[in-house]
Amino acid sequence: MLIKRIVSSILLIGLIILVIFCDWLCALTVTLFIGRGLYEFFTMLEKKGIKIYKYVGIGVGLVIPISIMTRFELTKNWELLLIVLALLFLLIMQFRRRENSGTIVEISTTLFGILYVSWFFSFMIKIRYLAAGFGFFLSILLITKLGDIGAYLIGSRFGKTPLIPHISPKKSVEGAIGGLVFSVGGALISRPFLNLSYLHLIVVGTALGILAQLGDLSESLMKRDCQVKDAGQIFAGMGGVLDIIDSLLFTAPVFYFYVSAVLKKT
Numbered sequence: 001m002l003i004k005r006i007v008s009s010i011l012l013i014g015l016i017i018l019v020i021f022c023d024w025l026c027a028l029t030v031t032l033f034i035g036r037g038l039y040e041f042f043t044m045l046e047k048k049g050i051k052i053y054k055y056v057g058i059g060v061g062l063v064i065p066i067s068i069m070t071r072f073e074l075t076k077n078w079e080l081l082l083i084v085l086a087l088l089f090l091l092i093m094q095f096r097r098r099e100n101s102g103t104i105v106e107i108s109t110t111l112f113g114i115l116y117v118s119w120f121f122s123f124m125i126k127i128r129y130l131a132a133g134f135g136f137f138l139s140i141l142l143i144t145k146l147g148d149i150g151a152y153l154i155g156s157r158f159g160k161t162p163l164i165p166h167i168s169p170k171k172s173v174e175g176a177i178g179g180l181v182f183s184v185g186g187a188l189i190s191r192p193f194l195n196l197s198y199l200h201l202i203v204v205g206t207a208l209g210i211l212a213q214l215g216d217l218s219e220s221l222m223k224r225d226c227q228v229k230d231a232g233q234i235f236a237g238m239g240g241v242l243d244i245i246d247s248l249l250f251t252a253p254v255f256y257f258y259v260s261a262v263l264k265k266t
Contacts, residue, residue: 004237135193154178183209
């Protein structure tokens, strides 16, 4: 399993190196990840027996990153308008059905998938498109993914105290602490891009490290509810796209608003 993880990690790092220097190519890659992540999320819910508007959700979900990538914006945060229109569209589709049972669950889960996977992860495109986007994009990856690596390495080697066993039995308190330390390390490494004091970087690394672990635990909670081990099987030893990006789903939006409002480097 470790060897498979290492091989998958090398492939992912190679992909990042390949696309990160070109903003539109980076955005396209994020969009493809969103499409696959939506597919995995909706498929996971289908296994639970929930009837959803799978392909409508994927289609609407893809419009959000594509619109950001092409810089098509009617208003500053027009993707919220798109989500409202998606709700109206789903309701209209429901009018055509003779059976009304499960309406709320079907519409709610479809919209949740769009918000959770598409809207949250599309902030990676917004980060890359900022004036100092290359450094910011690299920083959020270092802080978040080093936290994942630290949690796995420390947890697998020293983990003895269960963190939240009813959600993820393999996660440990020691692993969580290791993940936070590695996230702080990622923030310190990112100092040339963020231009912050060391104390400030420690705070940022800790905050994003906690959010990253909450993102990971949230997906674990959903997978346990759907009774699946991994969201997909694309990356050997690591699972699917959703398993790869889960920790970024919470850190990306927060980091974007942080650098936009606090650092004012848009």
